Amino acid sequence: MVVKKGQKKSILSSALITVFIVIMLIISGPAQAVSVKIADLDSSYTSGSSISFKIKIDIEDLDQYVPITNISLDLTGPSGVNKKSTFYLNGTPIPGGDSNISISPDDKNPSGKYGYGYGYGFDDVLDQGTDFGYGYGYGYGYSYGYGVKPKLEYDYDVTIDTTSLPVGSYSMVASLNTGRTEKPAFSSETETFDIVASGGGTSESIPVSIEIKPETINPKSNGEITVTIFNNDSAGFDVGNLNISTVRFGPNGAAPFWNNTPADKKLMLKFYTNDTGIQCGDTQATLTGKTYSEQDIVGTGSFRTRECSIDVPLSTDESGITNTTVTRESPSGNMTITIPAGTRALKSDGTPLSNITVTSLADLPSKAREKLSSRDRSIGELVELEPSGSTFVPPIRIRFNYTEPLPSGVSESSLQIRTYNETTDTWETLPIVERNTEENYIIANVSHFSTFALIGTVPEESSSGSGGSSGSTGGSGGSTGGGGVISSEPFDNIARVETVDRDLLADRAVKYTYSTLGLYEIDVTGGENENAISIRVEELKGTSTLVNESAPGNVYKNFNIWAGTKKIKDARLRYKIENTWLESNGLAGSDMKILRWSENRWQTLDIAEIKNDGTYTFVEADTPGFSSFVLTGLKGGLLPALTPIATQQPEETSTTSGTATITQTPTSEAPPVNLAIVMLVIVLIAIVAVVYIKRKEIFKK
Missing domain, CATH: 2.60.40.10 (Immunoglobulins)
Known part of the structure; x- marks a missing residue:
């Protein structure tokens, strides 16, 4: 077909218009x-x-x-109403x-x-x-x-x-x-509308002040919320004139189940948390009501919510290796978890982890709370990471933010991220990766999921203990900061564990007392004054995984001791042994030995029996350092070819976050070599030299 010149222009124009429209x-x-x-x-x-x-x-x-x-x-509306769905x-x-x-x-x-x-x-x-x-x-x-x-x-x-x-x-x-x-x-x-009272009018409500307790609410709990209403004298409102049957609180308009008699210009009301409709993330709730004269009142109070969870999906391959990096904040925003790409994330049963749950807790479980010392202070955030027991290789990171001022007596240097071990019923201190006191956050490595908290510790201002032959005392002054304690023992080999914090004194024994273990006391002498030094004792289910061989004899207990400092001079251990165990094994207190793993072998400690109260036999032993120990029984107290610890060389055992170690007692001098052997060697060398010279003279001739 022949296209004429005019048609070409028309087609070109249409094409240009089409392109322009697109x-x-x-x-x-x-x-x-x-x-x-x-x-x-x-x-x-x-x-x-x-x-x-x-x-x-x-x-x-x-x-x-x-x-x-x-x-x-x-x-959005009056009295701070700000709702979003x-x-x-x-x-x-x-x-x-x-x-x-x-x-x-x-x-x-x-x-x-x-x-x-x-x-x-x-x-x-x-x-x-x-x-x-x-x-x-x-x-x-x-x-x-x-x-x-x-x-x-x-x-x-x-x-x-x-x-x-x-x-x-x-x-x-x-x-x-x-x-x-x-x-x-x-x-x-933006569209607008008015809510009017049943009698008409849009702005007739009297604003009142209310106080909501607790300040942190668990929306999932079966608990109670107390709301206190105060008089508004300038507007002519008296809490005594409030018709309580008209009072409603929270998003669901809950009615109070209890109220007191108005006094001191205030009225207290209680509501069931589940009835209020308060949800995770809410920060305010409104109370409304009427007086007996049909006057409307309205008040809004503030709070925080906890025990709120978010689910975070993970993309992993069939072996549990994560495909992408995941970073997520806790519901309250004060903790951030980061799982890098390439991490092996597994559930407790060894299958790939496809989803995690981050929960901001309203409070610690009672058992976990009881295991904190009287000097520990929870700083802001409590978090539970699930599924519990999930593991990560290499470890992932969690970051806790905090605000100042800190609780009285708590310093930034004392802040630690701790995890609660449900198996051992103890708190574990995590190694700090980064501590930023300018931006107020701490980052730690995490290899498994559990309950986590940011904990600060106040120093002891008086005696840290008393009693015992060492005259234990405590105190502070001219001190250096203590460190957290890290265990190298796998969790599944730990039966029980307890950590105690004390202030160490230079050249004076300080008593560490343990309430749940057979090892009930440790007297520790410091090389210098140090505040808040943790010493952790682990009773094990079997032989420590950190040693190469089982201890000899009839083993009563295997245990580890870790310290949060490198500046300990020496320590004395006190252990109680059940008499029923001794009798059933045909042993006496004098048959018991405490062995310490050092220099790749079991070494003996000098042990002494303190007393026998009919139920327990109490023994004590001095140790120059902390590591893995065993309390074992041998009939007659005879041990097979074990080297006494006093002859060993000094060593350092890593016990704390990063670099802290415990220094051993210097060794005694080695015994002199037999002089006769030395003289014999010299004579033999002289004879060989003479023979060699004579042979050379003969060959020259």
């Missing part, structure tokens, strides 16, 4: 393709009634791809929203796939979203053509329960959230 569509972007409106909202509602309206979402240019993640509704496109609420706001999709909404991550539109390659027909398209792929493009509408019915909302004026905005930085959301115009 470019303008792309440049204009999805923002012009979507509208969000709040419809059917009245101007006022009576307090206690329900508010019903619609959210209408129109995708008007169907050749546009619009990425969509969820719908949110923001409501977020929903998936099918109407399912996303946890953390206000329970008094509900949403449901219209039955006539398009039945195409909800395009999470891909948006609305149709891609022949990805086969995602709703088929719009033919037309220009862009977003996650392009499709070209011409066709009819009807409007796509999504309508949602919304209901708000006003029972717990104070009287006054409100504003509201609905948003379609994209999850994209280019255009985070398409939002409606």
